[in-house]
Amino acid sequence: MSNASTERLRDPSYWREKLGLLPVPMYGHSNESGYVLLNGALGNFCLQVAGDPEDDPRSIAWSSDVGHFLKIGNQHISVLSWQDPSAFPTSYPIEDVSQRLNEFHQYLEKREPNRDASIVTHALRILGQLRQLLPFEATPAQTIDHFLRLLAYGSDKTAPQPFGQSCVGDTLQLDEDMLRNSEWDMLLNELTRDRPVSSLKPLIMLLLRHSSGNLFQDVHYRIQIPLTRDLPGIPPAPAKILSKSQDKVSGVYFTPPFIARTLVEEALRALGPNLPSVLKVFDPACGSSEFFKELLRQLNMLGYNGLVYIEGWDISEPALKISNFTLAFEKQFPSKFRLEYRILHRDTILTNRDEWPQNVDIVLMNPPYAAWQFLGEAYRDRLTELFGNGKPNLAVAFAQLAMDCIRAEGVFAAVLPAAVTDTKSAQDWREQAASNFTPHLIAKLGSQTLFTNALVDANLVVSIRRQNSSAPCRVIWADHKKASTYKALRTLRSLSSANISSETVSTSEYSVYADYAIGRNGEPWRPRSYELMSLIGKYSYLPKLGELFDVKQGSRTGDSVFVQPAEYVHSLSPEEARFFRPAVVNASIDFGVLNRDWYVWFPYTPGLPKIADEEMLRNLVPQYYQEKLASSTLRISSGNSRAREELNWWDLIWPRQWQFEKKKKIISTYFGEEGCFAYDATGDFVVVVGHGWIPHKTYESSFTDDLAYAYVAITASRLFGQLLEAVSTHIGGGQLKLEKQFLRNIPLPWLGKGTVLSLSTIRKLSAVGEEIANDHHVDREALNSLVVEAYSL
Incomplete structure (x- = not known):
């Protein structure tokens, strides 16, 4: 044995x-x-x-x-x-x-x-020393040139056979006047010499072979940060925390190697065992070519013996230099296939369609995720030209253009944000993609902290340009922990290695299963845990929340001066205070209890005088004007957006007309979980950060206080929380979005006229809901049992 x-x-x-x-x-x-x-x-x-x-x-x-x-x-x-x-x-x-x-x-x-002593940390220290030695005016591209040459020479110095210097070629233009020979020798020696304390020897060839992705993504971020140098006798400037990084605005995030590895594996599986003799691969946002590196490794392990033609585009000059270096390095290793590649400086969105490659076998990409509001005028004009009306995320444009250049039976494999796979704004793209491509893999990676220096709700999508396929899609769901993502992708690799596609693996942390519905139309491509998907299926016979209630978005104030604490509003005269109404913000609801801790300026309530000009404003609310409004930045520099909307500077951006009349309603916070719902029995509240549920006209006449409190009880239950998990998506911190696009799909029993529930059950639910609203103690287990009973009838 x-x-x-x-x-x-x-x-x-x-x-x-x-x-x-x-x-x-x-x-x-x-x-x-x-x-x-x-x-x-x-x-x-x-x-x-x-x-x-x-x-x-x-x-x-x-x-x-x-x-x-x-x-x-x-x-x-x-x-x-x-x-x-x-x-x-x-x-x-x-x-x-x-x-x-x-x-x-x-x-x-x-x-x-401990990662603090890793080989990547060691190499980054050398980068820091290099930056201090280079002239202050050295550009990121010049810094990259020197650093890559250091790595190439260091690789030759520590490898059994010379690999590095030959891979530098014409990809690096080193200005020899920027470093003295003694400085170069010192850096090279520091990079490659044995560590005296740990007795470790840096083997740079292994660093480049197995961890260049982790290294280069950090290098790219660091060289973009302006270098500061201290002068003798002058203390350094205070450290600054940037409120919005360039990468956040541009939406550029380097792909972690383990994600690139999985995406390449599944793309090759989707293409099939009989690979074409010429394999044409394209990445319109190639970054450091992590996808290409993984592709070459895996083709080598598969024994592929054809021609691999790679084309990569990027707008970043340092990224292009890293890409050329990476591919030149990979080309040094023996393989059965031939490799040709070209890495081009292209602004992908602004490149004409006739310049895009055609009949591509595999598109691999992690496109920029920038939202419409972060895009420049040229990009907005181009996206309008491509898609007409709407305000698409930049990733949608990349995805559409990339899909158009794939041949029949070719593969689209991408890391996409939830803004593409989940939201209504990208529904048209999903419908078009589903009409031409069959989903092979859709994965929700779970953790939003997988990408360096960014919170990204990322998904993997692998589709084959093929219509009317009955093959199921492999679905992966992972919760918000990084470890769950790793486990889920390892499980996928285990099943794929054993050539098992129908197996279901379901744990509390992740799920892997086959699904025949996801990715087949424009509905959200939102993987859920297998357990929750089963739960949704169990109650599929019930009406959906969106069929019973119209979920309406709260007001948008446009400035924090319009939301004030209750203590301040209570200090105003009754004549001034009438212009305020209690506000619903995320802190306004605590397990079904609605508080009046915050108030919102709301001069739209019927019966209030319409404020025609600033003088009238000053006369109607003199204390609020003097203490808050007069000194606000909004008054001093009111934006062009208000002028375009014909708004006064003291108006809310979007007051929402449905809130003008005082109306009873169920309300929710903007994000949360079970218990983040309450009943506004007076109709006084104005939802600011959150949503209001208004019963559809068909049910409005039978919507009573008792019914509303019964729904409060349901929304505070464990079962409702599980259903929320099944239809919604997490934000940072693990809470769920409570927007209409998610809530409308929750199964919810109708409790009004014509219900199949017994009057006794409804009365019990109503009594518990009223106890919750009045902040009285409630037996949670009894509540959960009662709600399960209501759902099961």
Whole structure:
């Protein structure tokens, strides 16, 4: 048994199938016995399946930017941590590891070394030193030139065979006058010399081979930050926190390597086992070419022997330099295929359609995510030309243009924001995509912190240009934790490696399952946990909330001066206070209890005099005018948008006419969970940050206070919270969006005239809802049971 276990563990594909780790040959040589097994940010390691490694094992693991080095012997597996050689016992019996492989891997994950001392951190320190030595006026492109040349020379200095210098070629233009020879030698020596304390040797070739993606995304961000240098005797300027980074405005986010790895794997699977003799691949926003690097690795592992033609576009000069370097480096490794590539400086959106490549086999991309309000006039004009009316996210334009250049049976594989896969504004694009493409994979990555320096609600979409296919789509859902995303993608790799497409894996953290409906029309492509999808299906016979209520958006004030705390409004005279009404903001509802802690300026209530000019404003509300309005930035510099809308500077941007008349309504916060709903029994409240539920005319006559309180009870239940999870999407912090586009799809029993529920059940719900509204103690478990009963009848 031990020999069989040993042979299994010596097979890299066994680790791939059982743990979902991708085995990449360590040095890229033919017939080598060392691999780097990659997943996400945790649980990566080096694996020596036979013989001895070419270098010090700890240095190999550190330079590959993984935590540990594993070596398989005849009876035992030895484990070394690069950070602490004594962190693990000398060895582990093969049989024990084989029988408890998942537990063994979790054991490694829990003992990850500190990232502060990683090889990437080491290389970034060299970058910092380089920037200090270069002239102050050195551009990001010049800095990149020098840094890449350092890496190339460092790779040759630490590799068994020269790889690096030959890959520099004409891609780097080094100005030799910018650095002294002694400075260059010092930097190169600092980059490559052994670390005296840790006894680690930087193997730059392994860094470039296995962690260039992590390194280059950090390099790209750092070189964009202006360099400051302190003068002798003058203290440094205070540190500043930027309120809005350039990348946030432009929507440019480098793709984490583990996401690129999965997207490439699934794109190749979607294209099928019989790859064409010429494989044409295009990325219209290539960045550092992480997708292309992963593609070449995986084609090599598949033994592909045709011609790979790669074309990449980007607007960033540093990114283009990194891309050329990355592909030149990859071309040094032996492979059965031939590689041709060109990386072009193109503004993708402004490039004419006739200049786009045609008959592309695979589009791989992570397009910019910038919203309409962040776009310049040229981009807005171009998007209007392409899509007509509407205000599409920039990613929609990239997706549409890219899909148009794919051949029949070709593959579209992209990282897309929720603004494309979920929102109503992108519904037309989804409908068009669904009419021409069959979904292969749609994945919700869950965590919004996967991308460096950005909060992104990202999804993976892989589709095949094929109509009327009955094949199911593989769906992945992960919750908001990073670890859940890693586990979900590992599970996908395990199932794909075993060629299993119909298996369902459902846990509280992630789900992987087959679905025949998602991605087939313009409805949101929003993966949900398998458990919640089953729950929605269980109650599909009930009406939807949107069929019973019109969910209306709250007012938009345009300035914080219009929302004031209750204490301030109470200090005004009754004549002034009548221009204010209690406001609903996110802090106004706490488990069904509605408070009057905030008030909103609302001169639209019937019966109030219409304020014709500023003098009338000053006379009607003298205290508020003097203390708040007169000194507001809104008065001093009222924007052009108000003039275009023919608004006075003291008007709300969008007061929402439905709120003018005082009207009873169920209200919600803008984001939250169960318990973030309440009943406005007086009709006084103006929803500012949140939504109001108004019963449709068909049900309006039977909508009583008792009915409203019954719905408050339902919305405070665990079951309603689960249904919210099933239809809505998370924001940062784990709370759910409570907008109409999500809430309208929640199954909700009708409690009014014609209901099938017993009068006794409705009365019980109403009594509990009133207790909640009055902030009285409620038995939560009894409430949950009562709501389950209401849903089950």
